[in-house]
Amino acid sequence: MKSFLFIGIILLAGLMAGVTLGLVNLLLVEPVIDSATNIENQNLINSGKSSDSPSFWANYYSYRAWQKGGEILAGAILGISYGSLFGIVFVVSKNTLPGNNIIKKSLVLGLVFWLVLYAVPFTKYPANPPSVGQSSTIEFRQDVYL
Numbered sequence: 729m730k731s732f733l734f735i736g737i738i739l740l741a742g743l744m745a746g747v748t749l750g751l752v753n754l755l756l757v758e759p760v761i762d763s764a765t766n767i768e769n770q771n772l773i774n775s776g777k778s779s780d781s782p783s784f785w786a787n788y789y790s791y792r793a794w795q796k797g798g799e800i801l802a803g804a805i806l807g808i809s810y811g812s813l814f815g816i817v818f819v820v821s822k823n824t825l826p827g828n829n830i831i832k833k834s835l836v837l838g839l840v841f842w843l844v845l846y847a848v849p850f851t852k853y854p855a856n857p858p859s860v861g862q863s864s865t866i867e868f869r870q871d872v873y874l
Contacts, residue, residue, distance in 0.1 A: 738815035739808055746807020750800035758796060765792070814841060 769788065772778040818825075818837055825833040 734815065734819075738811045742807040742809070742811020742814075743804055744807070745811065746804040747800060748803075749807060750803030753799055753803065754796060758799070762792070810841075814838070817841075 765788075769778070773780045778784055814837065818834060821837070822830070822833055825836050827833040827836055
């Protein structure tokens with residue numbers, strides 16, 4: 729395979745995966761974040777720390793639009809980065825990977841990436857970091873986290 733074709737495929741695949749990640753987050757995660765920030769904004773208005781004015785809501789909505797666009801861009805950058813890393817490691821290690829064709833070798837490498845980047849860190853670091861929760865259990869959670 730030609731080098732430029734391989735690089736193009738890797739970058740395009742990473743870009744597509746990253747944009748897909750950003751769009752999935754936009755469709756599934758952002759509605760929950762929007763409802764939470766609406767509750768926070770109502771609490772700010774009810775406490776008197778902020779006013780229920782058109783300028784407040786205009787600033788809020790312009791900031792949220794910027795965040796949502798940035799989420800897709802960040803997903804694209806992350807996808808390109810992971811795709812590039814995968815491509816570099818694949819080129820270096822394709823002769824040592826098990827399997828008799830390129831598809832099997834890439835699936836094996838993908839499994840190794842998933843284990844190294846997600847599965848092992850997930851088992852090591854809990855989803856509830858030490859700063860979250862009741863103060864009476866902070867020492868226990870810090871010990872578990874480390």
